[in-house]
Amino acid sequence: MNIFYNKQGIGDVLLVQLQTETPEKIHPEQFGDVTLIKDGAGEIAGFNLFNASSYAEISGNKQVEVTEELVTVIQHALAKNNIDFVLEVDFSPKFVVGYVEAKEKHPNADKLNVCQVALGDEHLQIVCGAPNVEQGQKVVIARVGAVMPSGMIIRDAELRGVASSGMICSAKELALPDAPEAKGILVLPEDAEIGSAFEVKA
Structure with a gap:
């Protein structure tokens, strides 16, 4: 999993990438503050968490360090937006x-x-x-x-x-x-x- 954040460039949005390959076709689905990005097979390739600073304190500009604490916060954010999806992260x-x-x-x-x-x-x-x-x-x-x-x-x-x-x-x-x-x-x-x-x- 890779996480990116650039408040000045794109706003208060956490970009979460779950697949190393960028899907040829994507199918976005909106759930509150979360936009799921699914590939052609319906698998979640990543998602965007809007209003990210209301869920977590995020520092840096570009790539964000993936920590267990941050993953827990993001998992709670998904649940809060009624998304039943478990993050599996290789630390x-x-x-x-x-x-x-x-x-x-x-x-x-x-x-x-x-x-x-x-x-x-x-x-x-x-x-x-x-x-x-x-x-x-x-x-x-x-x-x-x-x-x-x-x-x-x-x-x-x-x-x-x-x-x-x-x-x-x-x-x-x-x-x-x-x-x-x-x-x-x-x-x-x-x-x-x-x-x-x-x-x-x-």
């Missing part, structure tokens, strides 16, 4: 330290590599175009559902016929101070803990 970190276990050339693209990355108990296959990615590195992984500082949402993808789940990040993509201009992923120190959260400022 696991979206930016984590990963370990490149294996790297092989992409079968259909000279400048891409297919990497097998460990995040503790979880393993991902990620297609990476960085020239400096190598087996044995500790790196920052943006998992599916992560919102990059640029506003881009990480989604499951297929690059030249090979599935990719997540992104190996550069310092520039993470908006780190003094990030180098040269292309290449951020390689972390040896003592970085695999699977631990990596703090990224939206």
Whole structure:
């Protein structure tokens, strides 16, 4: 779940995104202060909560940190507007330290590599175009559902016929101070803990 708020730009509205993909066709339904946004299959893809500041104290301008407290408040707001829908939220970190276990050339693209990355108990296959990615590195992984500082949402993808789940990040993509201009992923120190959260400022 991703939550956005921009009072100056669009008013006192909380934008809640539940699906990583934007539906091709949307069907809005209004219930009091809530507009449900359903996809073509009738599933709730997201919703807008109007008069948001009357339900919760919201700080920031753009992406809002998803906390258990905020989810509880939003759940109560849905109930108050007669919407019977339970929010299921993954609170696991979206930016984590990963370990490149294996790297092989992409079968259909000279400048891409297919990497097998460990995040503790979880393993991902990620297609990476960085020239400096190598087996044995500790790196920052943006998992599916992560919102990059640029506003881009990480989604499951297929690059030249090979599935990719997540992104190996550069310092520039993470908006780190003094990030180098040269292309290449951020390689972390040896003592970085695999699977631990990596703090990224939206």
